[in-house]
Amino acid sequence: MTPEEHLRQADPVLGRAMAEITGRPPKLPPDGEAADDPDIPKDDYGVLVRAIVSQNISIHASRAIFRKLKDRFGGRVPTPEELLADDPEQLRPAAGLSRAKTVSLRSLADCILSGRLDLDALDGLPDDEVVAQLSLVKGIGVWTAQMFLMFHLHRPDVLPVGDLELRRSVAQVYGLAARPTPAELTRLAEPWRPYRTLASLYLWQLAEQAPRL
Known part of the structure; x- marks a missing residue:
């Protein structure tokens, strides 16, 4: 069936x-059309960066801001080290980010570099533990974590x-x-x-x- x-x-x-x-x-998921979209990252970290950028805005706006963010770093997603090294007061207007999203991106970078968030372990965790892990990042709540489960980890339930x-x-x-x-x-x-x-x-x-x- x-x-x-x-x-x-x-x-x-x-x-x-x-x-x-x-x-x-x-x-x-995975949906073939979405998988072929060059604006959708394929790695855990890139997906979370895009998810933070996309919160509470239209798809069109999220694409534009995500591209501005990448343009600031040579056309690619900035590494956690690069995010923390960048001046948030310059990053925010350059990429068109809100203050809250800038804080959230830096929190993601800090959680990864400190070891509090192990992205490599997420795929092997139950859904509720993935949500708990991602919720360590400021600005990532249950809804964003569930979108990560559905569209990136391809959890069916x-x-x-x-x-x-x-x-x-x-x-x-x-x-x-x-x-x-x-x-x-x-x-x-x-x-x-x-x-x-x-x-x-x-x-x-x-x-x-x-x-x-």
Whole structure:
């Protein structure tokens, strides 16, 4: 049974919604198109740098800022040593970073160089331990860590219950009066195991198609 078949059988409401997807249906990561994108780093460190840069801004804006950051360092992602050696008051305007993101990038670099964060060990850790490790970095919270799990470590059963867009989509698909709380979403999504990542991808795509509440 494919992951899609499992979701349709386990949750008929979700299954009917999946049939309403227009365009290319989502796939579990790694996605071939995303893998070919030169603006998406392939290593753990580069992915985290890009994730910090991209927080709370559009995809277009994140691409532009990430390129500015790389341009400052010869067209590549700066090493942790280079980030800490750079003057944050010069780095911030040069790359178009907010003060909080500049602090977060320096925190990432410090955690790596101090040994508090071992990127090489992340792939072998359970999901909750990956989240705990990444949360050592200032500015990396549960949501960012879960995106790292889903799209970089390709974990199939991640449910980002704090994601407002996901909760909005669930409210629409299930005819709820309001967005579900994280606890309510956790209970509702229980049948989706072990493919909660794929279910989330479908619900995000449905949210893009649907009019806003």
